[in-house]
Amino acid sequence: MSEIKTLEIPKWGLSMEEGTIAQWLIQEGEQFSKGQEICEIETTKIVNVLEAPFDGLLRKIIAKDGDTLVVGGVIAICADPQVSDAEIEAYAQSLGGVPSATEHKAVDVVPEPTAVSQVESKVQAAPKQHSVEKVSQPVAQSGYSIPxxxxxxxxxxxxxxxxxxxxxxxxxxxxxxxxxxxxxxxxxxxxxxxxxxxxAGGSWPEVRHQASAKIAKSSADDSQVAATPVARRLAKQWGINLHDCRSSGTRGRICKEDVEAVYQRENAGQTQQALQQQEVETVKVTTIAMNGMRKAIASRLQAAKRNAPHFRLTIDLNVEAIQALRQQINSTVPQVKLSINDMLIKAAAAALIKVPQVNVQFDEENQQILQFEQADISVAVAIENGLITPIIKAANSKSLAQISYDMRDLATRAKTGKLAPDEFQGGSFSISNLGMLGIKQFDAIINPPQGAILALGAAEKRATVENDGIVIREIVTATLSCDHRVIDGALGAQFLSAFKQYVENPALILV
Missing domain, CATH: 4.10.320.10 (E3-binding domain)
Known part of the structure; x- marks a missing residue:
């Protein structure tokens, strides 16, 4: 007996729902070993490499470059040489009508896989009568003619x-x-x-986009499916069978986000149809499809506004001293080029250690607060498709030079889609700075499951009162958005007070 195994779209992060094949790194007919890089997959935020989960031989590529599949979707079939091409084709057909790459007809009925991920279907290997010559040109190459x-x-x-x-x-x-x-x-x-x-007279295949497919709803009894109380209540309210949901929660349970993902998928078509019906024929409207990253941002921030009761605290910071320190360091240490944002990240990290009750995440599912020993600060970075928050890990224990280097490195790789999942997922606190765009003050939405986010405006000259006299100072307005479920007003005020102390007395962040 020989095995037919499949490679699937992996789930990198709880919010990942689909992936696009960016490039195959091996071709059909090549042998690979466990841990070898197989292909590059583009998600809503990054381009990551899929490593082989087992040793094997790549017999058939199902998903070509540019194809988009949901998490768990089969992208390739692997099997030993003893398995005939006819059996591979029959198995490919059983996955959902994949076009045949040969003119051979299936001679055996191959059972459908029993699960989406890590399927191993046993089939009887047909004896080889002669060797089959593999086509050296991969299918993905056909249709391209470059002038x-x-x-x-x-x-x-x-x-x-x-x-x-x-x-x-x-x-x-x-x-x-x-x-x-x-x-x-x-x-x-x-x-x-x-x-x-x-x-120019050449040919290039159509750019492929994922087609919306209707998924048959399950009607089986879901009363024994492991799910959180919130997930079960939402599923009942929206008429969703828990068998149709993925289980990404703790201990293999279906959580609220899993039910919400099914609800959004089922109602996406209705929402689009309703919007189209509202268009006025006499008005020209350009429809712009939301990309995967924008959809993820919309879903997460909508959940944050709906579930987290926001309140905001605002404070003005005199940044003349920290600007002077920055200029002194930049002029005396040529290899270091600090920005004021680097300095404010360090000051925020110090304040989080001083007021650790703000350095938290809220575990909504288990109703508990996770307080962190280190200040892992997520910093909002604008990229072409939306927004991403790379993390300066343990910022409290890093030097200003290291924070500056890490920030430039993370921002550069974020804009090219080269961040690893653990470099932008998690974090204990967020900073969003729009000062470089001239914004004086703004409110930011909390990045769940974090408990707070700090919004920083532009540094500008303002008239202030000191000792009953008016003086001109360089001021930055900082606004702290807090989740009232885990951070109270007095606690947020303590953090801002500590943050102000470090910003206006920057020598404290150097010791």
Whole structure:
């Protein structure tokens, strides 16, 4: 007996629901070992590498470059050489009508997999009568014809393109310097490459998008399915069978977010139809589809506003002393280039250690507060598709130079989709700074499950009163948004008081 195994879209993080194949790193017919890099998968926030969970032979690629599948979706079939091509095709057909790559007909009925992830189906291996020659050209390559005028891929830092576009350009030898981008700052997308190639007389397959498929609802009794009380109540309210939900909660239980994901998926089409019906025919309206990252941001922040009772505290900070210290360090240590944001991150970390009750997450499912020993500060970074919050870990124990280096490194990799999941998921506190855009003051929405977020405005000259006289000082307005379930007003005020002390007496953050 030989095994047919599958490779699937993994679940990297609780909020991940789908992934797009960015690039296959091995081809059909290649042997691989456990831990080897198989392909690159693009999620709502990052491009990550899928490592092989077992040793095997890649027999058939199901999901080609650019295909988008839900978590658990089968992307490839693996089996020993003893398993015939006919059996592989039959198994591929059983997964949902995958087009056959050969003209052979299935000779055996292969049972459907019993679970989405880590399926191992046993089939009887047919004896080999002769060796089967593998096609050296992978299927993903068909349909691409690049005109000579656009050939000649060269890597250049001056070319701005999406990660997926860069990979495909390198793979198909496309000269991106000859292509005009339609994105922000002339960023080149896969669609821009497709348009340029076709205009020049070549061919480029259609850019694939995930089609919305109707999933059959389960009617089985779900009373014995492990789920949290909140999840079970919501499922009953929305008419959702718990068998249709993933279980991402503790101890394998279905949690509230799992039920919400099913509800949003089932009602997405109705919401879009309702919006379209509201359009006025005489008004030209451009419909812009929400990308995966924007959908994730919308879902998380909506949940934060709905579940976390926000209250806000505001304080003005005199930043002249911390600016003077920053300029002194930058002028005396040439290899260090501190920003005021780096300094404020360090001051916030010190304040979190002094008032540890603010350095928390709220475990809503188990109704408990998680208080952290180190200050892992998430810093909001704007990228092309939305917003991401890379984490400066243990900022309280790092030097200003290290915080500055880490911040530049994380921000750069965030904008190219190269962050690992643990570099932007978690954190005990968040900072959002819009001062570089001239914003004087704003309120930020809490980044769940954290308990608070600090919004920082621009540093500007303002008239202030000191000793009954008016003087001009450089001031920054800071607004702290707190989750009232875990942080009270007095506690938030203590944190801001400590933060103000460190900002206005910056020598304290150096010792």
């Amino acid at each position: 000579a005028t656009l050939q000649g891929y060269q890597h250049s830092d001056e070319i701005i393109a999406t990660p997926h576009a860069l990979k495909l350009a390198a793979k198909h030898n496309v000269n991106l310097a000859q292509i005009s981008g339609s994105g922000r700052e002339s960023r080149i997308s896969v669609h821009d490459i497709q348009t340029a190639v076709r205009t």
